[in-house]
Amino acid sequence: MAVPHAARDAVPFEADRVPPLIEARGLVKRFGTFTAVDSVDFEVAPGEAFGFLGPNGAGKTSTMRMIGCVSPLTDGYLRVLGLDPSTDGPRIRARLGVVPQADSLDMELTVRENLQIYGRYFDLSRREALRRAGELLEFVQLSERANDEVEPLSGGMKRRLVIARALINEPDLLLLDEPTTGLDPQARHLLWDRLYRLKQRGVTLVLTTHYMDEAEQLCDRLVVMDKAKIVAAGSPRELIERYSSREVAELRFAPGVQASLDGQLDGLADRVEWLPDRVLLYADDGEAAATAVHARGLRPESVLVRRSSLEDVFLRLTGRSLVD
């Protein structure tokens, strides 16, 4: 595959030297009286993988659509690639790759034709569009399906085709809106692998997800959105350190027992979270916390000690579980 522009002039990020690829200040999107995005600020540096993490309806897609220059902002300041979306939409879009939430593939064309015509929208010559289509089909492992219709492809294949389509113009910035929602684990891992390779080539990635593992896998830095606002920002590691603990011990008790534990777990961990079906103990040493539980004579049916994740961060920040 041809090297994307970003790889050629990729430089390590230094806030005072390299201008951000995306800069948003007080960004607002309203639909009638409903506020989808409520005054958010963020910056994305060249070469970075940046994530918007949050539940459905948090305002992630609306934010992405404004960055993609397809949705006018209601209020605030936004610069993408140093340009103003309200006046330079087509110029910005010429350098973006977009993977929308819905596949939006052309069912009347073949797999290859989908890429070719998309290349033409970016004013590539027919020859160049055909050449890149071939390379990209190779990259997303769809070469054998090149002349097939799109309809019979599996969900994972369609998703890969949409990613190939988003790369046809060798974008500086790739926007992915829930790239792996609805895919089985295998398809998801293949997709992550491709995205990881793009990142290594220096392509800047901006993605939304409501999967914690996806954010941890792909993002250098992320913001957690909830109810139209950004509630936290940082690297996955930082967020976990700030809002969670190193480890978590998950305790499940026999039915009815949990309700009678009132106060008996106090002081065993940095923080105790009571969920309907289990109790979470946040501690640097989960194993020690679990041992202490037993030492108090309590007998949970099961104990699971695991590393703390962004799921825990989200729970801490919003009091709710991320995927309901």
Add this chain to the structure above:
Amino acid sequence: MAVGVRVLEHNAMVYRRTWHGSVLSSLLSPILFLAAMGIGLGGYVNRNGGAGALGGVPYIAFLAPGLLAAQAMQTAAFDTTYPIMGRIVWDKLYDAMLATPLTVRDLLVGELEWVVTRLTLVCGAFLVVMAAFGAVRSPLAILALPVAVLTGVAFAAPIMAFSATQKRDSNFNVLFRFGITPLFLLSGTFFPLDRLPAAIQPVAYLTPLYHGVALARELTLGSVDPAAAVAHVVVLLAFAAGGIALAGVALRRRLVV
């Protein structure tokens, strides 16, 4: 890059996979209609003094230009209902296009460029069949082609505006049943408008099809009244221009949110 050409190219790419069937029906439809109604029904009309009422021309020569304009209307209506709504609602193709440097203006203009291309092919084929049936009586008939195309656009643009507001396809049935079919039957296509009840006649004058039919007929028969011709063209242009303006607003409202 000229406005809309990439969208036109997209349509051409899709058409490359389906043109066989489309060309066949473009030829078959006028052959069937002119044989059945022009020759079959026309035989009775001519023998029973109908030619006198039609200004001395055989029925097939009266009918054929009416069918030409009506064919333009139907082609335009089909191409701007399901395909347009489908690209907004079903495939979300316009969203994918708008994520590129293309704009809503490109979508609107490109789709109309394609409609014009399709109308030129379909109506051109129709005129050739007409000539083969001896239903062309003046060299001016060549001008009936742009008139038929304009008639089609006078329908395509406002229907595109309508389609851009639809969330599902149920209203298209209503449009065809209560809009397109009555117009097809009652716009002077099959019989002169003065046969209609006096109360309905003014309604027919307000629809684009009547003007397309009347002007195409004057051209293929070679009896053009210049003042009337200008009036017909003005009405058709007004529908086309008004429709384009509305379609621009409707598409923008729907797609840029």
